[in-house]
Amino acid sequence: MSVLFDRIALIGIGLIGSSLAHDIRRLGLTKEIVVATRSADTLKRAEELGLGDRYTTSSAEAVKHADLIIVSVPVGASESVAKEIAGNLQPGAIVTDVGSTKASVIAQMQPHMPENVHFIPGHPLAGTEKSGPDAGFPGLFEGRWCIFTPVAETDETALKRLRGFWEALGSKVDEMDAEHHDKVLAIVSHLPHIIAYNIVGTADDLETVTESEVIKYSASGFRDFTRLAASDPTMWRDVCLHNRDAILEMLARFSEDLAYLQRAIRWGEGDKIFELFTRTRAIRRSIVQAGQDVDAPDFGRPHPLDKK
Numbered sequence: 001m002s003v004l005f006d007r008i009a010l011i012g013i014g015l016i017g018s019s020l021a022h023d024i025r026r027l028g029l030t031k032e033i034v035v036a037t038r039s040a041d042t043l044k045r046a047e048e049l050g051l052g053d054r055y056t057t058s059s060a061e062a063v064k065h066a067d068l069i070i071v072s073v074p075v076g077a078s079e080s081v082a083k084e085i086a087g088n089l090q091p092g093a094i095v096t097d098v099g100s101t102k103a104s105v106i107a108q109m110q111p112h113m114p115e116n117v118h119f120i121p122g123h124p125l126a127g128t129e130k131s132g133p134d135a136g137f138p139g140l141f142e143g144r145w146c147i148f149t150p151v152a153e154t155d156e157t158a159l160k161r162l163r164g165f166w167e168a169l170g171s172k173v174d175e176m177d178a179e180h181h182d183k184v185l186a187i188v189s190h191l192p193h194i195i196a197y198n199i200v201g202t203a204d205d206l207e208t209v210t211e212s213e214v215i216k217y218s219a220s221g222f223r224d225f226t227r228l229a230a231s232d233p234t235m236w237r238d239v240c241l242h243n244r245d246a247i248l249e250m251l252a253r254f255s256e257d258l259a260y261l262q263r264a265i266r267w268g269e270g271d272k273i274f275e276l277f278t279r280t281r282a283i284r285r286s287i288v289q290a291g292q293d294v295d296a297p298d299f300g301r302p303h304p305l306d307k308k
């Protein structure tokens with residue numbers, strides 16, 4: 001693989017930042033990786049893991065002379081990072097991010113971006129419930145989607161260059177507007193996490209009633225929820241606060257549909273229950289079938305964690 005950028009600055013070195021570092025190094029996509037993170041302890045750990053070539057707790061310092069800057073911090077920290085780096089960005093540099101919400105990240109970062117840099121918001125649809133620099137691993141982005149939500153001024157050449165970067169990591173790149181992204185992700189990613197946090201919380205509240213049986217007999221269905229509910233609280237608090245409208249809209253729909261199911265159960269309406277379960281089963285099957293081609297790599301293949 002060839003060098004695509006001379007110097008890449010990674011701002012934030014948790015699960016996503018460190019996975020990027022592994023792949024950038026493995027594939028030789030740059031001459032120099034600069035790692036920046038707020039906490040000195042995290043930075044020290046990143047250094048022990050050999051994730052970069054240079055390390056600093058100053059994001060402003062890290063972006064000097066970098067031609068690609070990737071911001072991988074909780075979405076609520078986007079504005080403070082943008083303010084910190086704005087004065088030291090070199091003309092022509094590409095600034096991108098990996099945040100799970102897009103309209104809010106654009107609102108937080110774009111006003112601070114100088115006119116002579118290319119700001120391209122992005123979101124790789126790949127991850128796990130783990131966080132921190134130890135959580136990253138090579139190949140996380142392989143076969144996964146990376147969605148760009150370009151802003152009106154986005155330069156086509158810069159877009160093509162960034163697309164080439166994600167494709168080198170094995171990702172498939174798509175583009176959509178930020179509002180659409182936030183709605184789609186609210187239903188396919190944010191709601192499942194919120195539901196998981198909620199059901200595990202409810203089970204925990206019931207623990208006093210059931211005297212530990214929740215943990216003792218937790219079957220695989222419940223365990224699947226506990227994986228999602230073990231995800232990073234800071235990241236997911238920020239997602240909830242920064243995709244508020246779309247999440248509330250999807251939660252309202254979800255609650256209505258749940259009330260329909262609740263009613264069908266109460267009144268013994270087996271045909272309604274059966275019809276719904278048959279419809280959803282068909283959806284899962286069609287996704288699994290699609291998983292055999294490159295359009296749905298999340299399914300029909302082991303989760304990255306299964307390889308470990």
Ligand SMILES: NC(=O)c1ccc[n+]([C@@H]2O[C@H](COP(=O)([O-])OP(=O)(O)OC[C@H]3O[C@@H](n4cnc5c(N)ncnc54)[C@H](O)[C@@H]3O)[C@@H](O)[C@H]2O)c1
Nearest residue numbers: 012013014015016038072073075077099100127128131132
């Ligand atoms: N975890 C996932 O599955 C996943 C998937 C796709 C996208 N994302 C998005 O990627 C971003 C990072 O998530 P992650 O899972 O790598 O989180 P993480 O908690 O593993 O890492 C976050 C990193 O950001 C650093 N940080 C926090 N505030 C900072 C600041 N002000 N300045 C500099 N560094 C700061 C932390 O020290 C840490 O190194 C989030 O916006 C998240 O929404 C996460």
Ligand SMILES: O=C(O)C(=O)C[C@]1(C(=O)O)C=C[C@@H](O)C=C1
Nearest residue numbers: 100124125126127128129188189
């Ligand atoms: O696989 C997981 O554990 C994830 O939560 C990854 C996941 C998702 O919901 O699919 C989580 C948040 C992201 O922004 C993108 C991907």
